Amino acid sequence: MSTAVASSSRPAARWAPRIGRWAQGWIGVIGVLVLLELVVRVGIIPSRYFPPMTTTFGTLFEQLGESSFWTAVLQTLQGWALGLGIAAVIAIPLGMLIGSNMLVYRGLRPIIEFLRPIPSVALIPLAILIYGTGMQSKVFLAAFASTWPLLIQSIYGVRDLDPVQKETAQSFRIPLKDRLLKVSLPGAIPYIATGLRISSATALVLAVTAELVIGAPGLGRAINTARAGGVPDLMYALTIATGLLGWFLNVVLSRIEARALHWHPSHREAAR
Amino acid sequence: MLKVTNLRKVYGSGEGATEAIADLSFEVDKGEFVCIVGPSGAGKTTLLKTVSGLMAPTAGEIELAGQKVVGPPEQMALVFQDYSRSLYPWMKVGENVAFPLRRKKMSKAERKHVVEHAVESVGLAAAIDKYPWQLSGGMQQRVAIARGLAYQPEVLLMDEPFASVDAQTRADLEDLVLSVRHEYGVTVLFVTHDIDESVYMGDRVVILTARPARVQEVLAVNLPRPRDQVETKELPEFAHLRAHVYRAIKGGQAAGADSEGVAVDAGAATGADARRQDEAKLAG
Amino acid sequence: MSRRWLYVAVEIAVPVAVFALIWVWSAGSDVYYYPPLEDVLTTFKDTWVFERFGSDVAPSMLRLFVGYFIAVGVGVGVGVALGLSPVLRRIAAPIVEFLRAIPAPALLPFALLVLGVGNSSKVFVIAFVCLWPILLNAIDGVSGVDPTLVDTGRVYRIPARDRLMKVVLPAAAPQIFAGMRTSLSLALILMVISEMVASSNGIGYFVLQSQRSFAIPEMWSGIILLGILGYLFNAVFLLLERRVLAWHRGARAGSE
Numbered sequence: 001m002s003t004a005v006a007s008s009s010r011p012a013a014r015w016a017p018r019i020g021r022w023a024q025g026w027i028g029v030i031g032v033l034v035l036l037e038l039v040v041r042v043g044i045i046p047s048r049y050f051p052p053m054t055t056t057f058g059t060l061f062e063q064l065g066e067s068s069f070w071t072a073v074l075q076t077l078q079g080w081a082l083g084l085g086i087a088a089v090i091a092i093p094l095g096m097l098i099g100s101n102m103l104v105y106r107g108l109r110p111i112i113e114f115l116r117p118i119p120s121v122a123l124i125p126l127a128i129l130i131y132g133t134g135m136q137s138k139v140f141l142a143a144f145a146s147t148w149p150l151l152i153q154s155i156y157g158v159r160d161l162d163p164v165q166k167e168t169a170q171s172f173r174i175p176l177k178d179r180l181l182k183v184s185l186p187g188a189i190p191y192i193a194t195g196l197r198i199s200s201a202t203a204l205v206l207a208v209t210a211e212l213v214i215g216a217p218g219l220g221r222a223i224n225t226a227r228a229g230g231v232p233d234l235m236y237a238l239t240i241a242t243g244l245l246g247w248f249l250n251v252v253l254s255r256i257e258a259r260a261l262h263w264h265p266s267h268r269e270a271a272r
Numbered sequence: 273m274l275k276v277t278n279l280r281k282v283y284g285s286g287e288g289a290t291e292a293i294a295d296l297s298f299e300v301d302k303g304e305f306v307c308i309v310g311p312s313g314a315g316k317t318t319l320l321k322t323v324s325g326l327m328a329p330t331a332g333e334i335e336l337a338g339q340k341v342v343g344p345p346e347q348m349a350l351v352f353q354d355y356s357r358s359l360y361p362w363m364k365v366g367e368n369v370a371f372p373l374r375r376k377k378m379s380k381a382e383r384k385h386v387v388e389h390a391v392e393s394v395g396l397a398a399a400i401d402k403y404p405w406q407l408s409g410g411m412q413q414r415v416a417i418a419r420g421l422a423y424q425p426e427v428l429l430m431d432e433p434f435a436s437v438d439a440q441t442r443a444d445l446e447d448l449v450l451s452v453r454h455e456y457g458v459t460v461l462f463v464t465h466d467i468d469e470s471v472y473m474g475d476r477v478v479i480l481t482a483r484p485a486r487v488q489e490v491l492a493v494n495l496p497r498p499r500d501q502v503e504t505k506e507l508p509e510f511a512h513l514r515a516h517v518y519r520a521i522k523g524g525q526a527a528g529a530d531s532e533g534v535a536v537d538a539g540a541a542t543g544a545d546a547r548r549q550d551e552a553k554l555a556g
Numbered sequence: 557m558s559r560r561w562l563y564v565a566v567e568i569a570v571p572v573a574v575f576a577l578i579w580v581w582s583a584g585s586d587v588y589y590y591p592p593l594e595d596v597l598t599t600f601k602d603t604w605v606f607e608r609f610g611s612d613v614a615p616s617m618l619r620l621f622v623g624y625f626i627a628v629g630v631g632v633g634v635g636v637a638l639g640l641s642p643v644l645r646r647i648a649a650p651i652v653e654f655l656r657a658i659p660a661p662a663l664l665p666f667a668l669l670v671l672g673v674g675n676s677s678k679v680f681v682i683a684f685v686c687l688w689p690i691l692l693n694a695i696d697g698v699s700g701v702d703p704t705l706v707d708t709g710r711v712y713r714i715p716a717r718d719r720l721m722k723v724v725l726p727a728a729a730p731q732i733f734a735g736m737r738t739s740l741s742l743a744l745i746l747m748v749i750s751e752m753v754a755s756s757n758g759i760g761y762f763v764l765q766s767q768r769s770f771a772i773p774e775m776w777s778g779i780i781l782l783g784i785l786g787y788l789f790n791a792v793f794l795l796l797e798r799r800v801l802a803w804h805r806g807a808r809a810g811s812e
């Protein structure tokens with residue numbers, strides 16, 4: 001390294017700022033799409049497996065007008081919403097209760113730590129056994145899987161409460177119910193919001209998984225059907241649609257999380 | 273040795289541009305200990321970052337031993353203010369001090385010797401195998417200083433190195449720097465906001481105005497060396513000098529950005545004289 | 557002090573009690589999908605210790621680890637590159653954001669179509685999904701390195717390669733490890749899914765097959781095995797992380 005090296009702390013291309021940050025974001029996407037299109041048209045990848053992007057997007061737009069597509073979307077969303085809802089109803093109160101009592105927490109911690117890493121997909125056969133191959137299985141799996149992140153986050157949220165606040169409430173002998181609702185809950189909200197975001201993604205994944213593996217109604221099943229039926233462009237179109245759905249839900253929940261975290265900037269790091 | 277000419281630094285561009293340094297010129301001779309002092313926010317850290325080559329100036333030139341500085345030069349070392357963030361937490365003290373030496377052509381044995389010597393000079397021989405976060409703030413800063421010394425630079429830049437330590441540790445560290453400077457023979461450019469410190473440590477004091485910074489005055493410090501925390505500070509000359517600096521800074525602050533920044537470069541001519549006087553005293 | 561012993565006692569007593577409870581409650585069970593715990597454990601021993609180890613556990617583990625380490629290699633490599641260059645980061649951002657949002661199972665049909673029903677499609681899916689947590693954490697870790705640390709490296713003119721290997725990477729290591737840990741549990745999940753959808757061997761395949769042929773204790777034994785594996789992976793990884801990142805814990809504690 002000679003002394004003649006440019007001393008600017010940003011030695012990278014000086015043309016970058018001119019192109020503009022916004023444009024930079026789009027360059028990548030457009031670049032990849034164009035590349036994919038060319039690669040298939042030129043024949044590097046056989047179009048049997050990988051139709052050109054234009055065809056895929058064409059199919060996607062077509063689908064937007066099909067009622068069967070929207071039915072599938074709604075079915076997936078239904079599984080997601082029910083799964084997440086059940087998980088929330090179970091995990092949040094339970095988590096807060098566990099988190100607020102040291103004895104209960106310590107007692108249940110080993111069990112939680114053991115059950116947590118069990119891949120929920122291992123329960124797919126169990127779900128089939130008990131609930132069959134319909135929406136119920138899907139909801140069961142989604143709910144089971146998304147309970148854990150939310151439970152953990154709720155526990156942390158309550159435990160991370162400033163001990164002084166907790167002791168103040170205790171010294172005034174405020175009943176448990178009020179303590180939970182008026183003291184612990186507001187402090188735990190940022191954590192719960194993060195937990196909801198994580199659990200939402202989990203619920204969606206499990207819903208689509210159930211549709212794929214079990215054949216429960218929804219986008220996952222439609223994708224599989226397209227594959228088995230030898231209609232790759234439909235398969236890809238639906239995969240992209242699923243990705244967009246996932247991205248959309250993630251954005252919505254991230255916004256909610258950001259709102260909840262807005263008032264607690266110090267929790268941002270800890271809640272990760 | 274080090275020459276700064278018409279240094280100017282502007283951050284940002286257009287509407288939101290802030291001029292941190294308007295026009296700075298000063299010189300540091302070989303072996304000198306020059307302190308830079310100024311009101312808070314005067315751009316002292318910016319100055320060091322440009323002098324050390326970490327940042328490019330908007331205008332002006334920096335010369336080290338006759339060569340223009342365009343990137344961090346070989347013969348310069350910088351001791352940061354925030355020692356906890358400049359020492360590598362995954363390396364032990366000895367490894368931290370040795371790290372910059374990897375590039376230099378020396379045998380393993382030589383390097384070990386240099387590192388041990390530097391660590392000993394700052395009084396941390398016992399901590400050489402510890403991790404920085406196991407040490408107190410003052411000790412961590414000493415590690416940073418040892419690292420700078422082991423590198424054996426011609427010029428050592430120090431950016432308010434004692435701002436984050438308590439007063440007693442600060443006094444110890446000040447004396448430490450003076451003694452190792454004497455031993456290693458480095459030229460030092462020392463930035464501080466502490467007026468007492470600047471007079472106590474320096475051969476000359478460069479006083480900056482408030483932002484945008486200019487050289488307000490360069491003061492020669494004719495206090496005898498070696499300096500002593502008690503004796504030197506009892507001298508009437510010391511009180512006189514620090515009062516002078518204090519008034520200058522207050523005046524510079526009041527004048528603010530409108531000040532023309534009268535660069536009374538009275539010190540440049542007498543700097544060499546002052547040193548000769550000191551050397552004569554030391555010899556005598 | 558006595559409180560502490562109480563907590564430890566409770567930590568041991570409760571799981572034991574729960575275990576005993578399940579044992580007793582399921583012993584008299586005639587609900588066929590909750591067989592007696594005793595049966596399940598016997599079946600577990602017969603099946604997995606070490607009867608079906610070679611035929612099912614080994615191929616599963618192989619797929620998992622190959623996919624995982626591909627994800628680690630690509631994730632760290634690309635992540636570091638993106639972390640170092642803000643321009644590249646901005647260009648890549650929308651693509652990354654979109655790809656990572658695709659629910660993993662939706663990728664399986666694609667993989668099956670293009671790569672067939674052999675090992676490569678499963679390894680691909682595992683690698684693809686495990687890539688994202690590592691990649692994103694690597695990007696965050698590298699781009700978030702304290703500028704003072706980097707400046708120190710520049711001032712002392714430490715060569716670029718050393719700056720990367722000895723400054724940037726160790727600084728980003730804690731975050732990269734967090735990503736690797738998340739990915740490891742993802743790898744297990746995807747291994748199971750891919751084996752359930754299109755495989756002729758493997759733990760996931762075994763569990764599904766057992767259910768289909770109504771070998772319920774076998775099914776449960778497989779589920780328990782998966783649970784044990786999940787727990788083990790996590791525990792071992794944490795131990796490893798603790799050793800490699802010992803300095804990090806110390807530094808965090810010191811700065812508080």
